[in-house]
Amino acid sequence: MGPGYQDQLWLDLRTGEMRSSxxxxxxxxxxxxxxxxxxxxxxxxxxxxxxxxxxxDITAAxxxxxxxAGRRIDAPSGDxxxxxxxxxxxxxxxxxxxxxxxxxxxxxxxRKIRFVSMSNTAFTFDVARLNGSQLTTVTVPKDPxxxxxCYRIGSGVVSVEPPRGEWDLVMTQYTHQFYEPFLPYLVAxxxxxxxxxxxxxxxxxxxxxxxADTASHPFSMARDAIGYDWKDYNxxxxxxxxxxxxxxxxEDAEHYFHKLRFVDFYGEQGQVGCxxxxxxxx
Numbered sequence: 001m002g003p004g005y006q007d008q009l010w011l012d013l014r015t016g017e018m019r020s021s022x023x024x025x026x027x028x029x030x031x032x033x034x035x036x037x038x039x040x041x042x043x044x045x046x047x048x049x050x051x052x053x054x055x056x057d058i059t060a061a062x063x064x065x066x067x068x069a070g071r072r073i074d075a076p077s078g079d080x081x082x083x084x085x086x087x088x089x090x091x092x093x094x095x096x097x098x099x100x101x102x103x104x105x106x107x108x109x110x111r112k113i114r115f116v117s118m119s120n121t122a123f124t125f126d127v128a129r130l131n132g133s134q135l136t137t138v139t140v141p142k143d144p145x146x147x148x149x150c151y152r153i154g155s156g157v158v159s160v161e162p163p164r165g166e167w168d169l170v171m172t173q174y175t176h177q178f179y180e181p182f183l184p185y186l187v188a189x190x191x192x193x194x195x196x197x198x199x200x201x202x203x204x205x206x207x208x209x210x211x212a213d214t215a216s217h218p219f220s221m222a223r224d225a226i227g228y229d230w231k232d233y234n235x236x237x238x239x240x241x242x243x244x245x246x247x248x249x250x251e252d253a254e255h256y257f258h259k260l261r262f263v264d265f266y267g268e269q270g271q272v273g274c275x276x277x278x279x280x281x282x
Contacts, residue, residue: 001171003271005173005188007023008160011168013256013258014254025046025102026160027160030042030150033145041148046100051096054094072084076174095112124138125138140157141157165253169250171189174191175187196250198250226248226250247260257282261277
């Protein structure tokens, strides 16, 4: 994933192939590609947030007073009812979007966005600087081959996730919401594709796991069903340690079943951010 976890790696479990990779700063927004899709997601790998400042004049100057309390993140589960932007349709609201940080922690800036409309084939929205200048109207055509159409502000549509059904997991940083203390924070882990189901196990006998075990371990379709907590940070040694008792059964995008466990988070030269896992077809 790189020394600053800067890369997103899109994986297919059945073949063991990496379908594609990209730097996490390659995109900002992901638009739901279904004909009736209207949900919009932020790039959580950059710790992006959105603050709804209401139906104001987008060409007026605004500041960030109150943004710390009002900003929102997308739920790491991928729940469409828990996005930072929410149901924007018919409201004419303006959002201040914090574009987050790159891999070395440099801020990516702020933009104001007003989402205008969506159709079976496209989204339309307005973008401006915080002072109201450089107002631009953008149309993003939906990509029917992918679950989400990704867009980078100032650059346009970018091909990020592979076509629907061709990938199962993406190894990436993403924003997790901690509650004690209340803090959105970047973690590194595995997120699932649309339609992928995961059952989690606590076991010392990975070899014994079979498909029959799912009768007592229900599947989850949450995007972060695998997530980041298959590893723990040891503050005494300053290193990550793998929880070898944690395992998963994954029903992939092609409806094949696999059992999976992580075995390392370091590369052969000791570099962090090199997740390694074992996959066995069932």
